[in-house]
Amino acid sequence: MSRRVVRQSKFRHVFGQAVRNDQCYDDIRVSRVTWDSSFCAVNPKFVAIIIDASGGGAFLVLPLNKVWQIPENGLDAALSEPVVVLEGHSKRVGIVSWHPTARNVLLSAGNCENKPVFISGCDNQVVIWNVGTGEAMISLDDMHPDVIFSVSWSRNGSLLCTACKDKKVRIIDPRKKKIVAEKDKAHEGARPMRAIFLADGNIFTTGFSRMSERQLALWKSVCVYR
Incomplete structure (x- = not known):
């Protein structure tokens, strides 16, 4: 009889440990709306978190090193301001993503797939922010006619890849505010799909067939990095 040998994971005996209380943020009301999202994005200096708020469209940007400005006479209350x-955004925000190479550049996009169809809950807008100044650098308003399911930066941050409820995958040059390539009906199912840039510039998508069967696909990108 042959015996099947399963290689053990090298992470089998690796355990996480919580940081000290003075390195944690408390009382952050993370959004309770469920969608296909990571709810937060992190770079070496900041964390952006989608939070629960009336009307939607709210998220916090917090420093990881927790640098606070202490009043001259000392603290008389806890500091809680971001x-x-x-x-x-005019409505709910569901996607946040830091630029892979540029400092303090954050992308946000509307995502509200779980809201009733008779409620207009998202603006289908992609905004690229300068976190240092708090200003919107680029706003992509008219490229998505329906809910944006996912947004992914290319490896050098020159392009964006989006998946939309209209079943299209789009490659966008944000600086030119131009769609440089798109794939219609990447997955024909009605359920949400996602698309990400791979390191070689190709696109990987996950979605569903008309029969609600999970599908994975790899697409060759026609775009060339500049």
Whole structure:
């Protein structure tokens, strides 16, 4: 009889440990709306978190090293204000993603797939922010006629890849505010799909067939990095 040998994971005996209380943020109301999202994005200096708020469209940008400005006479109350509040979306925000190479550049996009169809819950807008100044640098308003399911930066940050409820995958040059390539009906199912840039510039998508069967696909990108 042959015996099947399963190689053990090298991470089998690796355990995480919580940081000290003075390195944690408390009382952050993370959004309770469920969608296909990571709810937060992190770079070496900041964390952006989608939070629960009336009307939607709210998220916090907090410093990881927790640098606070202490009043001259000392503290008389806990500091709870974020470093910057970014205001520009008219409705709910469901996607945040830091630029892979540029410092303090954050992308946000509307995502509200779980809201009733008779409620207009998202603006189908992609905004690229300068977190240092709190200003919107680029706003992509008219490229998505329906809910944006996912947004992914290319490896050098020159292009964006989006998946939309209209079943199209788009490659966008954000600086030119131009769609440089798109794939219609990447997955024909009605359920949400996602698309990401791979390191070689190709696109990987996950979605569903008309029979709600999970599908994976790899697409050759016609775009060339500049």
